[in-house]
Amino acid sequence: MLKYSKDLLKTFYYKMYKIRRFEETVEKYFLDGEIPGFIHLYIGEEAIATGVCTLLDKNDYIASTHRGHGHTIAKGADLNRVMAEIFGKKTGSCKGKGGSMHIADFSVGMLGANGVVGGGYNLAAGAALAIKKQKRNNVSVVFFGDGASNRGTFHEAMNLASVWKLPLIFVCENNQWASTTPYRTSTSVEDISLRAIGYNMERKIVDGNDVFDVYEGFKEALNYVKSGKGPYFIEAKTYRIKGHFVGDPELYRTKEEVQKVFRENDPIKRFEEKVLGENLLDEVELKEIKDRVEIEIEEALKFAFESEYPEPHELYEDLYV
Amino acid sequence: MRKITFAQATLEATAEEMRRDSRVFVLGEDIARQGGIFGQFKGLAQEFGHDRIMDTPISETAIIGASVGAAMAGMRPVADMHFADFMGVAMDELFNQMAKIRYMFGGQTTVPMVVRAPDGLASSAAAQHSQSIEAWFMNIPGIKVVAPSNPADAKGLLKSAIRDDNPVIYFENKILYKESGEVPEGEYLTPIGKAKVVKEGKDITIISYSIGMKDAYIVAEILEDKGIEAEIVDLRTLVPYDKETILESVKKTNRLAIIHEAVKQGGAGAEIAAFVAENAIEYLDAPIMRFGAPFVPVPFSPPLEKAYRLNSKKIAKDILVNFNY
Numbered sequence: 001m002l003k004y005s006k007d008l009l010k011t012f013y014y015k016m017y018k019i020r021r022f023e024e025t026v027e028k029y030f031l032d033g034e035i036p037g038f039i040h041l042y043i044g045e046e047a048i049a050t051g052v053c054t055l056l057d058k059n060d061y062i063a064s065t066h067r068g069h070g071h072t073i074a075k076g077a078d079l080n081r082v083m084a085e086i087f088g089k090k091t092g093s094c095k096g097k098g099g100s101m102h103i104a105d106f107s108v109g110m111l112g113a114n115g116v117v118g119g120g121y122n123l124a125a126g127a128a129l130a131i132k133k134q135k136r137n138n139v140s141v142v143f144f145g146d147g148a149s150n151r152g153t154f155h156e157a158m159n160l161a162s163v164w165k166l167p168l169i170f171v172c173e174n175n176q177w178a179s180t181t182p183y184r185t186s187t188s189v190e191d192i193s194l195r196a197i198g199y200n201m202e203r204k205i206v207d208g209n210d211v212f213d214v215y216e217g218f219k220e221a222l223n224y225v226k227s228g229k230g231p232y233f234i235e236a237k238t239y240r241i242k243g244h245f246v247g248d249p250e251l252y253r254t255k256e257e258v259q260k261v262f263r264e265n266d267p268i269k270r271f272e273e274k275v276l277g278e279n280l281l282d283e284v285e286l287k288e289i290k291d292r293v294e295i296e297i298e299e300a301l302k303f304a305f306e307s308e309y310p311e312p313h314e315l316y317e318d319l320y321v
Numbered sequence: 322m323r324k325i326t327f328a329q330a331t332l333e334a335t336a337e338e339m340r341r342d343s344r345v346f347v348l349g350e351d352i353a354r355q356g357g358i359f360g361q362f363k364g365l366a367q368e369f370g371h372d373r374i375m376d377t378p379i380s381e382t383a384i385i386g387a388s389v390g391a392a393m394a395g396m397r398p399v400a401d402m403h404f405a406d407f408m409g410v411a412m413d414e415l416f417n418q419m420a421k422i423r424y425m426f427g428g429q430t431t432v433p434m435v436v437r438a439p440d441g442l443a444s445s446a447a448a449q450h451s452q453s454i455e456a457w458f459m460n461i462p463g464i465k466v467v468a469p470s471n472p473a474d475a476k477g478l479l480k481s482a483i484r485d486d487n488p489v490i491y492f493e494n495k496i497l498y499k500e501s502g503e504v505p506e507g508e509y510l511t512p513i514g515k516a517k518v519v520k521e522g523k524d525i526t527i528i529s530y531s532i533g534m535k536d537a538y539i540v541a542e543i544l545e546d547k548g549i550e551a552e553i554v555d556l557r558t559l560v561p562y563d564k565e566t567i568l569e570s571v572k573k574t575n576r577l578a579i580i581h582e583a584v585k586q587g588g589a590g591a592e593i594a595a596f597v598a599e600n601a602i603e604y605l606d607a608p609i610m611r612f613g614a615p616f617v618p619v620p621f622s623p624p625l626e627k628a629y630r631l632n633s634k635k636i637a638k639d640i641l642v643n644f645n646y
Contacts, residue, residue, distance in 0.1 A: 061394065095427030106429040111393055116417050122383050123418060126390020126398075133346065133372070133396060140390075153413075156383035163378060318428030319462055321486035 004212075009281055010289060011054055012211045016046040016268050018293045019070045022079070023242075025297055026069065026086060026100075030246045034305075036088055037099045042070030044209070044241030047267035048173050049074035051206075051214025052141060052234075055222055058108045061127040061140040063120035066101045068113030071143050077105035083300035089307035096310045097318065118151030120144060121170075125157045128166035128231075139167045139225050147178025149192045158199040158231075165230035169221050170196070172233070173208060175240035180252045193235035201233050208236030209267040212274075239265065322503040328361045330472035330504050331437075331493065334479035335362070335399065337508070339369055342397060345483055348375040348384055349401025349437070358403065359439060359498045381407050385414035385436065389422065392434040392488075399483060405440035405492060406452050419488045420463035431486040435479070441532050441582055442619060443495040445626055451619040453531070453583035455492050455559055459592055465513055466560040468492040470534035472502035474557055477511025485513060494532040494582075516563035518570065522550035525576035525640065528567065528593060530556040533581045536612075539633035540580070540640065547641060559589055564600075567593065571601050578610040578640055582631055585613030607646035612636050 023041045030039045042049070045067075053062070053074035064071040072082055077093065085092025086100050093105045104112035111127060114120045124142035131138045148154065149172060161168045172192050176183055189195060196203035202224055206217035214236055221232035239261045243250045250258075275281040325333070339345045346369075347362065353376040356363035366374040377384050381402065388398040402408050408415060415436070422432050440453045458466045465487050469475040475493065482489035519534075520541060529537040534555055541551040552570050556562060571577050577597055579590035590611040597609060614629055 063390070093427065094425060094429065097427045098425045102425045104426040104429060106393075106426070111390070111430075112422065112426055114418075116413055119413065119418060122386020122414060123390035123393070125383065126387035126392070127394040128390075129387055130391040130394030130396045133391075134394075140394075153382055153386065156378070156380040157386070159378055160380060160383045160387060319424050320465070321423070321431050 004280070006281065008054070009275055010285065012050055012215075013271060013275070013281070013286060014289050014293065015050040015054065015074050016211065016271065017290060018079070018296065019046045019049065019073050020268055021293050021297050022069060022073060022083075025301065027242075027246050035086055037101070039086075039100050039246040040067040040244065041242040041246060042067050044261070044266065045173055045175060045238050046070055047211035047214050047271070048171065048208045048236045048238060049143070051211045052171055052218045054215065055218055056109070056139070056141065059136065060138045061109045061111050061124065061131075063111050063124035063127070063140070063142045064113040065120060065143055065145060065148065066113060066115055066117065067145070068103055069100070072103050072105060072110050072113070075105070075110045076108040077110055079296055079300040080303040081105070083304040084307045087304040087307070088309060089304055090310040090314065091303065091307040095314065095318070118144065118148040118153045121153050121157035122160075125161050125166055125168055128161065128168035129164065131167050132164075137226060139169055139222060141169045141171055143171050143173060145178070146172065146174040146176065146183040146187060146192055147181070149195065150178070150187060158196070158201065161231040162199045162201050165228065167225050168231040169218070169225055170231065170233045171218070172235045173238055174235055175238045177240045177244065179244045180248070182252070191235060193233050196233035201231055203233040203235065205235045205237065208238030209265050209270060211267060211271055322505060324501045325472055325504050326499055326501050327472045327475045327493070328359055328498040330476035331361050331479050332363065332365070334476045334483070335365060336368065338480055338483040339365075339373060344395065344397045345399065346373040346375065346396065347399045347401065348377050348388065350377055350379055350403050352376060352401055357401065359495060361493070361498065362401070381410035382414055385411035385419065388434045389414060389419045389432055392432045393422065393430050397433045397483065399435045399437060401437045403439070404450050405438035405454055406449050408436070408438060408454065415464075416461045420461050423487075424463055432488045433486045434488050435482045436488070436490045438490055438492050439495050440492050441494040441496060442626060442630055445621055445623055447621040448618040453492070453581065456583055456588045458490055459560055459589060463488070464560060465489040465558070466492070467513060467558045468531040469557060470497070470529070470531050470555050472500070473504045474511050474555070476504055477509055478513065478557065481510045481513050484510070489513070492531060496532055511557070514558050514561045514563060516557055516566040517555045518552060518566065519555050520551070520553040522552035522574065524549045524551060524574055525578060526552050526554060526570040526574045527578050527580060528554045528556055529580040530559065530589075531582070533631065536580050536631045536633045536636060540637045543634065543637035544640065549644065562593070564596065567597065568601055571597050572604045575604055575606040576643065577605065578612065578636070578643075580612045580631065580636060583613055584616060585611055586616045588613045607643050610640060610643055612639070
């Protein structure tokens, strides 16, 4: 573990914990009726966005999903504006026009969550094409779930990325659930990354609940893609701890199944046990990070609550240039 | 003035814009090596190379989706759809992604791209290679839609579309490709959103666009023989359409007929008719008339295709009856 600097370890913890607390906060205020629309939580999958985005800079692109808060935060979006957007306020990153399912922050290369499952692949492929044409040393990353790998868009983007050798990394978050349908009953393969073979693409499976494994796997992908060899496929095995959306009665699985994962495989708990067990960080250092996150969440909440809703005339703004 | 074909006009427009702006590139099926099925990309790969004139896999979804992504990342793609009919394959990318990205992200980005869509009836191409589907896109905020009727506008509108920071769908009629017309030498732009009164008249306004303009001219000639002076408005842009020019003309002539090759029901004519009825009904001396295709898919057999097509003589006859109102 010597290869990880304290700063990097702290970054991992900070990002994962920040996403967790953000999601718990959003869940609470949604249930209180303060947040409109639909909310899809990233709880339990924080290690993936963190492991991936820690290796990216703001000139790299990510395309996200309807479960996109974690990606947005990990990519470095301003927390106040993300929170305000989810509350539907005019100070939100999308001026209240997008909400949770269309959160985006172009200033950090976050090209948007997507309300259409599987809507992000080809956008990310296009961004990768732009990177290639502009001869930049950047990459484009598309996050997607196991369910989205059954969209036709997946196959068109995989083929295009492969034949054009695009600097594109596919990051499959295999969280076992396609909305309320178990992925094994709706997907032809156990390992979704097997599909990469059909597109002549390099692939790797990582433990999506272990930020170190995600980080190492993604680093390999990044080196490969940046050397100009074409796209890469990462499958991160994980589990969706929360329902498909906040309010999901979850009639399709038992509470015991979920609790078992939360007890034994929570990525944040696993990280804490590891860094404390191996004396990489101490309790005080973790506490400092937690306290900092709580302050940021409080500030974001305050910002969201105190911000105004958009005025009716703003309905007509930002349609055409 | 020199005469060139509609296809040559689009070629010139593309080449000029590609020379002017290195961010512009073209992607689509069979465009680089073959030069496009209607010759509308001929020779471009020789000048600009295969990095800027790109043959794609047969993946319409990826063509549009990747164009949107590239546009967000600073490029200016021109995506060819092969046949307008195939836009259905990429519909999510067109209406949920391309059209909405700027708005739903609060104006954080622009999506400067052009979708080229060859449309219309041609040589018994039948139900899936003959449609005119521009009306679909008049119902989707966030897209501009143009449909030139002649080589001069074909060039000027394509250049404007490529320079526009919004997504623009460029409907180009397959029959019109081979037709010649006067096209000025050198640089010029045709503004998006501006209709053109191509023939002045005082008795009736005939509005059309794209291939429908051929019928509009024929109809006007027949009416002329009967002593009726028709004013012809070439709409050129369907979104945003030129409300001012339409109203001005209708207020002058007090009658309105709208002609398009697309299906009449729910067509562009329905929108224009409703707009005029809402805003100038007191100026009208007779009911608004709409002429378009019947509510059936495009048939294959030549006699059936002919029966489907606009019939100028029949339109003129119906308009004459309208004058008895």
